[in-house]
Amino acid sequence: MTDRPSGEPAYASYYGRPILKPPVWKDDIAYYFFLGGLSAGSTLLGAGADQTDRPALRRGSRVAALGSLALGGYFLVKDLGRPERFHHMLRVAKPTSPMSMGTWLLTAYGPGVGIAAASELMPRRIRRTTLGRLIDGLARPAGLAAAAIAPAVASYTAVLLSQTAVPAWHESHEELPFIFTASAAVSAGGLGMIVAPPHEAAPARRLAMFGAIIELFASRRLESRLGLVGEAFSTGEAGRDLRRASTLTAVGTLGSVLLGRRSRAAAVASGVALLAGGLYERLGLLRAGTASATDPKYTVAPQRQRLESRVNEPRE
Amino acid sequence: MIGKIGKQSLYGPLDDPARDAGHAEPPPRVGFFTDTSVCIGCKACEVACKEWNNVPDDGFDLLGMSYDNTGSLGANSWRHVAFVEQRSTSQTPAREPVDLGMPAFELPGARTGAESRQEFRWLMASDVCKHCTHAGCLDVCPTGALFRTEFGTVVVQQDICNGCGYCVSACPYGVIERREGDGRAQKCTLCYDRLKDGLEPACAKACPTDSIQFGVLDELRDRAHARVERLHADGRTEARLYGADPNDGVGGDGAFFLLLDEPEVYGLPPDPVVPTRDLPRMWRYAGAAALAFFGAAVSAFVEGRRR
Numbered sequence: 001m002t003d004r005p006s007g008e009p010a011y012a013s014y015y016g017r018p019i020l021k022p023p024v025w026k027d028d029i030a031y032y033f034f035l036g037g038l039s040a041g042s043t044l045l046g047a048g049a050d051q052t053d054r055p056a057l058r059r060g061s062r063v064a065a066l067g068s069l070a071l072g073g074y075f076l077v078k079d080l081g082r083p084e085r086f087h088h089m090l091r092v093a094k095p096t097s098p099m100s101m102g103t104w105l106l107t108a109y110g111p112g113v114g115i116a117a118a119s120e121l122m123p124r125r126i127r128r129t130t131l132g133r134l135i136d137g138l139a140r141p142a143g144l145a146a147a148a149i150a151p152a153v154a155s156y157t158a159v160l161l162s163q164t165a166v167p168a169w170h171e172s173h174e175e176l177p178f179i180f181t182a183s184a185a186v187s188a189g190g191l192g193m194i195v196a197p198p199h200e201a202a203p204a205r206r207l208a209m210f211g212a213i214i215e216l217f218a219s220r221r222l223e224s225r226l227g228l229v230g231e232a233f234s235t236g237e238a239g240r241d242l243r244r245a246s247t248l249t250a251v252g253t254l255g256s257v258l259l260g261r262r263s264r265a266a267a268v269a270s271g272v273a274l275l276a277g278g279l280y281e282r283l284g285l286l287r288a289g290t291a292s293a294t295d296p297k298y299t300v301a302p303q304r305q306r307l308e309s310r311v312n313e314p315r316e
Numbered sequence: 317m318i319g320k321i322g323k324q325s326l327y328g329p330l331d332d333p334a335r336d337a338g339h340a341e342p343p344p345r346v347g348f349f350t351d352t353s354v355c356i357g358c359k360a361c362e363v364a365c366k367e368w369n370n371v372p373d374d375g376f377d378l379l380g381m382s383y384d385n386t387g388s389l390g391a392n393s394w395r396h397v398a399f400v401e402q403r404s405t406s407q408t409p410a411r412e413p414v415d416l417g418m419p420a421f422e423l424p425g426a427r428t429g430a431e432s433r434q435e436f437r438w439l440m441a442s443d444v445c446k447h448c449t450h451a452g453c454l455d456v457c458p459t460g461a462l463f464r465t466e467f468g469t470v471v472v473q474q475d476i477c478n479g480c481g482y483c484v485s486a487c488p489y490g491v492i493e494r495r496e497g498d499g500r501a502q503k504c505t506l507c508y509d510r511l512k513d514g515l516e517p518a519c520a521k522a523c524p525t526d527s528i529q530f531g532v533l534d535e536l537r538d539r540a541h542a543r544v545e546r547l548h549a550d551g552r553t554e555a556r557l558y559g560a561d562p563n564d565g566v567g568g569d570g571a572f573f574l575l576l577d578e579p580e581v582y583g584l585p586p587d588p589v590v591p592t593r594d595l596p597r598m599w600r601y602a603g604a605a606a607l608a609f610f611g612a613a614v615s616a617f618v619e620g621r622r623r
Contacts, residue, residue, distance in 0.1 A: 011580060012578055012580045012581045013580055013581075013583070014398060014400070014580070014581065014582055014583030015379075015381045015384075015583075017387065017388060017583060018490065019489070019490050019580070019583055019584070019585050020485075020487075020488075020490040021390070021484050021485070021487070021490045021491075021492070021493050023481070023484065023485045024481035024484050024485075024494050025481060025485075040609075041609075041613075044609075044610070044613035045613070048613060048614070048616070048617040049617075051617070052617050079480075079481075080478050080479050080480055080481075080499070081477075081478065081479015081480070081481065081494050081498070081499025081500055081501075082477070082478045082479045082499045082500060083478075085459075085476075085477075085478035085479075086478060088459040088460075088461070088476055088477075088478045089458050089459055089478070089480075091459055091460050091476070092458070092459065092460040094457070094458060094460070096326070096455040096456070096592055096595060097455065097456045097457060097458045097482070098456070099456065099458035099480060099482050100458040103458060147613075150610075151605075151606035151607065151609040151610045152602075152606050154606070154609055155602040155603075155605045155606040155609065156602060158598075158601075158602055158605070159595075159598045159599055159602045160482075162591070162594070162598050163455075163456060163486065163591045163592065163594075163595060163598060164452075164456075164482075164485035164486050164591055165452060165485065165486060165487060165488035165490075165588070165591055166485050169485075170591055170594070173594060173597070173598045173601060174601050176601075177598075177601045177602040177604070177605035177606070178601075178604075178605045178608065180605065181605045181606060181608065181609035182609075184609065185609060185612055185613070203613075203616040203617045204616075206615075206616040207612060207613055207616040210612040210615075210616065211612065214608070214612075289485075293485070296580070299585055300580045300585070300586060303585055303586045303587035303588070304580070304586050304587075306587050307586055307587045
C-alpha cells in the first residue's frame with residue numbers, strides 16, 4: 001500500500017512501482033511527429049501554391065516537404081532498437097498496427113513529395129534533358145497525389161500513440177488526431193511565412209490561424225474531459241512543454257495576423273515562433289504519455305473506478 | 317497467408333485464438349494457472365526460466381522490497397515472484413495458528429501469549445506474460461515479429477524484431493520490454509521450443525508446490541474454479557481468479573492467477589483492456605481530423621485567390 005496525500009483517490013500498488021513499462025520512444029519520435037506533420041502541411045501548401053501561381057510559396061513548401069520527410073525518416077529509423085532492420089516494416093501490411101499503416105502511408109506519400117521537390121531543385125543542365133522534362137511534367141500531378149495522402153500522414157501518428165495502454169495517449173484518442181493535424185497546419189503555415197514573401201503567403205497565414213484555433217480548442221477539451229489522466233498533460237515537464245507550445249503558437253499567430261502582411265521580418269519571426277510551438281507541442285504530448293505510464297495512479301485509479309461502476313450497474 | 321478479421325478478432329470472447337490467427341488445425345490452447353495460495357516464494361521458476369531460455373542476468377540490485385530483488389517482469393525477467401508483507405488486512409479473518417506438524421519453529425508470540433500476536437501474512441505470486449486472447453503487443457507489431465503460435469500463445473521472432481518498441485507501450489500489463497544493448501523486444505515464450513517437443517515450460521516443471529500449473533487452458537480454468545470454491549469453503553473468501561474470464565478486457569488470459577488480494581497489490585492492473593478495442597473508433601476520429609485538415613488547406617487558398 002502506498003501513502004496517499006489527502007484528496008487523492010485511494011489505490012494500492014506494488015511498492016509504488018509502475019504497472020506499465022515506460023514508452024521506449026524518446027525525443028527523436030517527437031521530432032519525427034513534428035517533421036512528419038510539417039512535411040504533410042507543406043505538401044498541401046505546395047500543391048495549393050502550384051495551383052494558384054505562387055512560385056516562392058510553392059518552391060519553399062515543396063522543398064521543405066521533402067527535407068522534413070527525410071529528416072523525420074532519419075529520426076524514425078534511428079529510434080529503432082535494430083536500425084539496420086528498418087525494412088522489416090515492409091514484410092507485412094497489418095491493419096491492426098497503426099505503425100504498419102503509417103509505413104505504407106509514408107511509402108505511398110514519399111515518391112510524390114520527392115518528384116515535386118526534385119522539379120524545384122533540378123539544376124538547369126538536367127532540366128533540359130528528357131528526364132528533366134519528365135520530372136517537370138510530373139511535378140504537378142505528383143504534388144497533388146502526395147497532397148491527397150498528406151492529411152493521413154499528419155493524423156495517423158495520433159492513432160499510433162492512442163493505440164497503446166499508456167493512459168494519457170489512449171484516453172485522449174478523441175482529441176489527439178485534431179491536435180496533430182492542427183499542429184501540422186500551424187507548423188507548415190509558419191514555414192510558409194518564412195519561405196514566401198508576404199504577398200504570396202496569405203494562405204500560409206490562414207492555414208496557421210485555422211490550425212491554431214483548432215489546436216487551442218482540442219487541447220482545452222482534452223484537459224477538461226480526461227479528469228485524473230488529464231493531469232499528465234498539465235503537470236511536470238509535459239505541462240511545461242505544452243504551455244510553451246500554446247504561448248509560442250499564440251504569439252506567432254497574433255504576429256502573423258497583425259503584422260505578417262506588412263513586414264517580412266515580422267512574418268519570419270512569427271513563422272519561427274509557430275514552428276517552435278509545433279515542436280514543443282509534440283514533445284509535450286510525448287512526455288505526457290511517459291509520465292502517465294510511470295505513475296501507477298494513472299493506471300490503477302481509472303481502472304478501479306471502472307470496476308466499481310460496473311459492480312454498481314452490472315452489465316446486461 | 318492472410319487471416320480474416322472476424323467479428324471478435326479485436327475484442328470480446330474468442331474460442332480459439334490460434335484458429336482466428338490462421339492456424340488450420342491447431343492443438344488445444346495451453347496456458348498457465350498460477351495458484352498463488354500455494355506459492356512459497358522459492359523463485360525456482362525465475363531460475364529455471366533464465367537457465368532454459370538463456371535470459372541474461374539483470375544486475376545485482378537490492379531493492380528493499382521484502383525478498384523481491386527482481387522488481388518486475390521485463391526483458392531479462394520472464395518470471396517474477398512478488399513478495400507482499402501485510403501486517404493486517406480486512407481480507408483475512410483472525411485465525412488460530414494451525415499446527416502443521418513441521419519441525420519446531422516457535423510461533424511468534426507462542427511464549428508471550430496470544431494477545432501480543434500480530435495478524436500478519438505474506439503474499440507471494442509468480443507473475444508471467446499473460447498470453448492474452450487479444451494481445452495488444454501482437455496487434456501493434458509492424459513487422460510480424462510477434463505472432464500467435466499454434467498453441468494459442470504469443471511469441472516474438474527474434475530474427476524479425478527490429479526493436480520499434482511499439483509492443484512495449486501496447487501491453488496493458490507492462491510485460492514486454494526492449495532489452496538494453498540488444499535492442500529487441502523480449503518476453504516469455506511459454507517455452508515454445510519445449511511445447512513443440514511435448515514438454516511443459518521450464519517454470520512449471522521446476523515449481524515444487526504446483527503453484528504454477530501448465531496445461532490445456534479449458535482444463536486449467538475448471539481446476540481453478542474448483543480451487544476457488546474449495547478455498548471459499550475453507551473460509552478463505554479473499555481468494556479470487558484473475559484473468560480467467562473470457563469476457564474481460566483482453567478476452568481472458570492464457571496465463572491466469574488465483575490471488576488473495578486485489579490485483580494492484582501484486583502490481584497487476586485491476587481492469588486491463590486491450591488498446592485495440594477502440595481501434596475503429598480511433599481511426600474514425602483520425603479520419604475526421606484528416607478531412608478537416610484538407611478542408612482547412614483548401615479554404616486557405618480558395619479565399620486567398622484575390623489577394
